[in-house]
Amino acid sequence: MCSLEKRGNLFILTLTGKNVEHRLNPEVLSSIISALSRAKADSTRGSALVTVSHGKFFCNGFDLDWVNATGSKQEAQQRFDYSLDCLTQLVQAFISLPMPTVAAVTGHAAAAGVVIPLCHDYVVMRRDRGVLYVNDLEMGLKIPELYMAFFRAKTSGWALRDLVLRGLKIKGEELLKMGIVDAVYDGEEGVINAGMKMADDLARRKWDGEVYAEIRKGLYSEFCGMLGIASKAIGTPKF
Amino acid sequence: MCSLEKRGNLFILILTGQNGEHRLNPNLFSSIISALSRAKAESTRGSALVTMSHGKFFCNGFDLDWVNAAGSDEETQQRFNLLLDYLKQLVLAFISLPMPTIAAVNGHAAAGGVVLALCHDYVLMRRHRSVLYMIDLDLGIKIPEPFMALFRAKISGSARRDLLLRGLKIKGEEALKTGIVEAVYDGEEEVTNAGIKMADDLAKRNWHGEVYAEIRKGLYTELCDILGIASTPIATPKL
Numbered sequence: 001m002c003s004l005e006k007r008g009n010l011f012i013l014t015l016t017g018k019n020v021e022h023r024l025n026p027e028v029l030s031s032i033i034s035a036l037s038r039a040k041a042d043s044t045r046g047s048a049l050v051t052v053s054h055g056k057f058f059c060n061g062f063d064l065d066w067v068n069a070t071g072s073k074q075e076a077q078q079r080f081d082y083s084l085d086c087l088t089q090l091v092q093a094f095i096s097l098p099m100p101t102v103a104a105v106t107g108h109a110a111a112a113g114v115v116i117p118l119c120h121d122y123v124v125m126r127r128d129r130g131v132l133y134v135n136d137l138e139m140g141l142k143i144p145e146l147y148m149a150f151f152r153a154k155t156s157g158w159a160l161r162d163l164v165l166r167g168l169k170i171k172g173e174e175l176l177k178m179g180i181v182d183a184v185y186d187g188e189e190g191v192i193n194a195g196m197k198m199a200d201d202l203a204r205r206k207w208d209g210e211v212y213a214e215i216r217k218g219l220y221s222e223f224c225g226m227l228g229i230a231s232k233a234i235g236t237p238k239f
Numbered sequence: 240m241c242s243l244e245k246r247g248n249l250f251i252l253i254l255t256g257q258n259g260e261h262r263l264n265p266n267l268f269s270s271i272i273s274a275l276s277r278a279k280a281e282s283t284r285g286s287a288l289v290t291m292s293h294g295k296f297f298c299n300g301f302d303l304d305w306v307n308a309a310g311s312d313e314e315t316q317q318r319f320n321l322l323l324d325y326l327k328q329l330v331l332a333f334i335s336l337p338m339p340t341i342a343a344v345n346g347h348a349a350a351g352g353v354v355l356a357l358c359h360d361y362v363l364m365r366r367h368r369s370v371l372y373m374i375d376l377d378l379g380i381k382i383p384e385p386f387m388a389l390f391r392a393k394i395s396g397s398a399r400r401d402l403l404l405r406g407l408k409i410k411g412e413e414a415l416k417t418g419i420v421e422a423v424y425d426g427e428e429e430v431t432n433a434g435i436k437m438a439d440d441l442a443k444r445n446w447h448g449e450v451y452a453e454i455r456k457g458l459y460t461e462l463c464d465i466l467g468i469a470s471t472p473i474a475t476p477k478l
Contacts, residue, residue, distance in 0.1 A: 137454055140447045148457035156395050158418045161360065165454050167444055 001031035004038055009046050009203040010196065011039040011099075015053040015116075021060035022053055024112055028063070029086035036093045047099040048203035050195045051120060053106050054188065058130065061111030062087075087112055088146065092227060094119040095220055098209025100202040104195025105172075105181070106188045111135050115147065118154050118180070121216065122198060125176075126191045127184035131169040138167045149222040155180055240270035243277055248285050248442040249435065250278040250338075254292035261292050263351050264302035268325035275332040286338040287442035289434040290359060293427065297344045298352030300374065326351050327385050331466050333358040334459055337448025339441040343434030344420070345427040349374045353402075354386050357393055357419075360455065361437060364415075365430050366423040370408035377406045388462040394419055 005012045013035055015022045022028075039049055053059070067079045094101060103117035105125040110133040117123045117132070134151075136143045143151075143164060151164055159178035162168055172184035182198075185191040217224050244251040252274055254261040261267070278288055292298065301322045309315040333340060342359035349372040356362050356371070364371075375382050382390075382403065390399060398417035401407055411423035421437075424430040456463050463469075 137446055137450060138444075140450050142450050142453045143457060145457070148454075148460070152457075152460070157393055158421070160458055165360065165451070165458065167446070 001028050002035055004035040006042065008200075009044075009048060010199050011042075011047065011049040012196070013039070013049060013051040015051065015059060017059070018063065020055055021057045022113075023060055023063040024083065024087065024116075025063035025066045026082060026086045029083070029090050033086075033090055033093050036090075036097055039099070040097060043098050043209050045208060046203045046206040047209060048102070048199040049097065049099055050102045050104060050199040051116070052104045052192050052195060056107045056129075057113075058105045058107045058109045059113030059116050060108060061113040061135075083112070084144065087115060088227070091115060091119045091150065091223075092229060095217060095224070096213050096229070098213045100199065100207070100212065102195045102199045102202070104192045105130055105132075106191055108133070111139075115150065118150070122202075123175075123181040124183045124185060124191055124195050124198060125172040125181045126186070126188065127172045128186050131171055132163075132175060132180070133169045134164050135167065137165065146223065146226050149226055150220070153220045153223055240267055241274055243274040245281065246435075247439075248283070248287060249438050250281075250286065250288040251435070252278075252288060252290040254290070254298060256292075259294045260296045260299035261352075262299050262302035262304075263322060263326070263355075264305045265321065265325060267302075268322070268329060272325075272328055272332055275329075275336060278338070279332075279336060282337050282448050284447055285442045285445040286448060287341070287438040288336065288338055289341045289343055289438040290355075291343040291431045291434055292345055294346060295368070296346045296352075297342075297348040297369070298355050299347060300350035300352050322351070323383060326354060327466065330354065330358045330385065330389060330462070331468065334456060334462070334466075335452055335468065337452045339438065339446075339451065341434050341438050341441075343431045344369055344371075345430055347372065350380075354389060357389060362414075362420040363430050363434050363437065364411045364420045364423050365427065366411040366425050370410055371402065371414055371419065372408045373403050374406075376404065385462060385465045388465050389459070392459045392462055 002016055003014045017023055017028050062083045067083065068076050070076050070079060101120040102122045102124065103120035105117045105123060107130045109117055114132050114134050151160060155163060155178060159180065162178065172181060175181040176184050183194065185194045217229065240255055242253045242255060256262060256267050306315055306318045309318050340359040341361045341363060342356040344356050344362060344364040346369050348356050353371050353373055390403060394402060398419060402409060414420040415423050422433065424433050456468060
């Protein structure tokens with residue numbers, strides 16, 4: 001599923017999933033949500049989280065084997081919808097996490113799998129391997145409104161078009177130009193180390209986690225609005 | 240006016256109009272909107288549309304001669320408002336078109352002509368002999384909201400300010416750098432051929448037109464709200 005390790009002020013979340021593609025089903029999603037709850041419970045000022053994985057795939061989307069292993073089309077649709085609901089809960093958990101988050105994208109991310117790195121505050125990616133592939137159009141699927149709002153929060157203009165309306169498998173360098181990733185590195189070790197270093201640098205800023213999360217939610221106002229996650233008033237600030 | 244040619248999977252819309260400026264008046268507007276209806280009616284999976292014209296101008300905006308040939312100030316205003324309504328309808332038709340769209344901008348585009356170019360999914364332009372000029376500020380004309388929403392969806396930051404608020408004639412290279420256009424070419428033949436080639440490449444992806452249009456609308460939510468186009472849910476996806 002996933003593992004959560006604490007190293008000093010850093011929480012290191014490793015995606016393992018059920019197989020090499022680290023595909024998402026309710027069990028996997030639930031396990032990641034639990035890990036985030038643990039990180040939240042153990043968080044202090046100056047915490048940060050970095051998400052990594054190993055191998056060819058970062059996250060290749062929903063576990064369609066599980067979705068389709070039912071008696072009927074209707075049941076398959078239900079399983080798909082349920083997976084989507086669990087994904088939405090995970091996104092909410094990331095967006096509310098009271099610490100900076102970095103995704104170190106070590107391999108391919110496709111379909112629902114693209115959402116995972118993008119719900120981090122920062123994305124570092126391999127230059128030499130790995131693509132982000134929003135394949136809904138290719139599959140003849142409309143992207144749910146909520147996730148269009150999510151993508152709109154992360155990018156706009158021609159970059160948004162290229163992400164969702166062009167069936168592209170987009171490499172690190174191009175994503176860097178699009179402003180979707182923050183930096184690219186060679187090699188799995190290279191990107192993981194860079195991700196940890198970035199998380200570490202952010203942790204050193206010793207930000208108030210609650211304030212951080214509230215400001216972050218403001219970057220996703222449309223998405224949060226659709227989900228009904230209101231911003232909280234923070235107690236008397238210290239000037 | 241305009242002509243619509245079908246070439247395999249491609250719809251080729253050519254602006255002809257009176258004189259070389261292809262200025263927008265009720266005749267040209269009706270003619271384009273009809274052509275788009277025909278393209279929509281005849282569309283299949285893997286359709287695509289490319290818009291082009293020939294000569295010094297792509298489209299030099301509203302036919303102000305026609306507007307000003309009205310009997311009174313009141314009628315002049317009415318004629319202008321009519322053109323605005325037509326332009327809204329045009330934008331609506333393009334945004335809902337169930338296929339990828341490309342504008343091959345062979346010459347100058349001003350005001351309404353810029354809107355026409357930018358309501359395509361992709362804009363190709365000549366490197367020289369072609370500018371995008373939002374002349375509205377220089378003429379003392381306010382840009383109405385629906386079109387502002389189109390610009391806000393497509394372009395951001397200083398590029399948006401430079402296009403709308405600076406009276407600049409934006410040349411090919413600048414438009415490319417700021418992400419307003421996808422690519423630039425030397426010569427009218429090169430840009431129109433490139434438009435046809437790009438349309439062809441996109442057509443080969445064989446996307447479902449209905450899904451394409453729905454995802455596209457997600458790039459323009461503010462504009463869609465203003466124009467009153469709701470997103471439609473697409474029926475049971477094939478998983």
